[in-house]
Amino acid sequence: MSSTQLFGIHAVQAALEYSPDKILRAWVDSQRQDARLKQVIDDLAALGIQPEKTERKKLERMAEGKNHQGIIVSVELPAMRSEDQLKRDVEALAEMAFYLVLDQVQDPHNLGACLRTADAVGAHGVIVTKDNAAGITPTVCKVASGAAETVPVYQVTNLARVLRWLKEQNIWIMGAAGEAEQTLYDMKLDMPLALVMGAEGSGMRHLTRQHCDFLVKIPMAGQVESLNVSVAAGVLMYEVFRQKQVKR
Structure with missing residues (x-):
């Protein structure tokens, strides 16, 4: 199974809306507690996925410098059709x-x-x-x-x-x-x-x-x-x- 990581609130919300069954893991900034991020965390929890609280520096390394907005999820890649x-x-x-x-x-x-x-x-x-x-x-x-x-x-x-x-x-x-x-x-x-x-x-x-x-x-x-x-x-x-x- 191939997977990829999505960075940022908008990308994670899109995954929650269109392919919640493809979400494998999640990581969140342990220091960030704003309302938008909390809603995404609640939506993930409703799927049975408990995001791992992670230091910001580690998130930045995982995101390779991209704007992660305090959250990263790992998702299964969509399958090609025949x-x-x-x-x-x-x-x-x-x-x-x-x-x-x-x-x-x-x-x-x-x-x-x-x-x-x-x-x-x-x-x-x-x-x-x-x-x-x-x-x-x-x-x-x-x-x-x-x-x-x-x-x-x-x-x-x-x-x-x-x-x-x-x-x-x-x-x-x-x-x-x-x-x-x-x-x-x-x-x-x-x-x-x-x-x-x-x-x-x-x-x-x-x-x-x-x-x-x-x-x-x-x-x-x-x-x-x-x-x-x-x-x-x-x-x-x-x-x-x-x-x-x-x-x-």
């Missing part, structure tokens, strides 16, 4: 599908940030490749701020095969590419959709691009050529979200 589970979940959907697909995105900070935005827009999951890609790690969980527990992450061995299957389920495949002729604001995106983002620097692989139904770009008015992949994914996901809200 291609078979993805198929079952897609077939069980009772609403319009919306997935984010990351084609060999390797930076765990990008994956964590994508998960956080995917949660915010109500995406049904994030699909990642097994090879040359980030999976669920402690860093991903920290950056995701609870979203690694709420957004399913599906790890697949053959992305092209998965994209073909999604298309058979009447889900449109939209790829993000800087050289696309159409911008995301030119497109009607209120439909079952899988948004594909390419890797940092290299973008989508050729075979992945071939399986896209259409490509879009984010209009750029400045001098930089592209956005960070998690920022670009956020812009694209929120335009999909906006269009769905307008229809309602």
